[in-house]
Amino acid sequence: MSEIKKTLLSSAAQESIDRWMKRYPADQKRSAVLEALRIVQEENGGWLTVELMDAVAEFLEMAPIAVYEIVSFYSMYNVKPVGRYVLNVCTNISCMLSDSERIVDHIKKRLEIGINETTADGRFTLREVECLAACAAAPAMQVGKKYYEHLTPDKVDAILEELE
Numbered sequence: 721m722s723e724i725k726k727t728l729l730s731s732a733a734q735e736s737i738d739r740w741m742k743r744y745p746a747d748q749k750r751s752a753v754l755e756a757l758r759i760v761q762e763e764n765g766g767w768l769t770v771e772l773m774d775a776v777a778e779f780l781e782m783a784p785i786a787v788y789e790i791v792s793f794y795s796m797y798n799v800k801p802v803g804r805y806v807l808n809v810c811t812n813i814s815c816m817l818s819d820s821e822r823i824v825d826h827i828k829k830r831l832e833i834g835i836n837e838t839t840a841d842g843r844f845t846l847r848e849v850e851c852l853a854a855c856a857a858a859p860a861m862q863v864g865k866k867y868y869e870h871l872t873p874d875k876v877d878a879i880l881e882e883l884e
């Protein structure tokens with residue numbers, strides 16, 4: 721790895737990625753790419769720059785384009801700065817039928833932001849996402865590692881207050 725790119729990944733991140741790489745055969749380092757991107761994103765305040773994606777690609781001996789494709793495919797990666805809490809509201813079919821639009825509209829009004837926007841205080845980013853695999857508990861929202869289900873505007877208010 722070149723010195724310039726290497727310095728973009730902290731030694732802690734490199735060690736964590738190394739540990740993930742060891743779970744796979746030596747010629748399949750790229751299998752650790754999802755975890756590598758998660759580690760680097762978390763360390764960078766919740767989003768990935770092109771330079772960081774390039775550094776991950778080089779570290780895992782992958783083509784940068786392959787890393788960009790992965791980042792653009794999964795909604796858990798961000799390529800722009802985001803708020804401390806990213807509100808991922810599912811608007812796929814089950815949630816849509818359970819009135820997820822009302823949930824999205826409520827959040828927009830309460831936080832005075834649109835989809836993919838962040839509150840002025842940097843606290844919340846609102847996003848619409850595809851199925852969160854919580855269809856039986858629609859409408860659903862994911863914030864970090866936590867799922868919130870059977871949402872109503874009142875429940876959303878309580879969640880936002882808890883996160884504030």
Ligand code: FES
Pocket residue numbers: 810811812813814815816850851852853854855856858859860
């Ligand atoms: S459609 Fe929303 S969780 Fe599946």
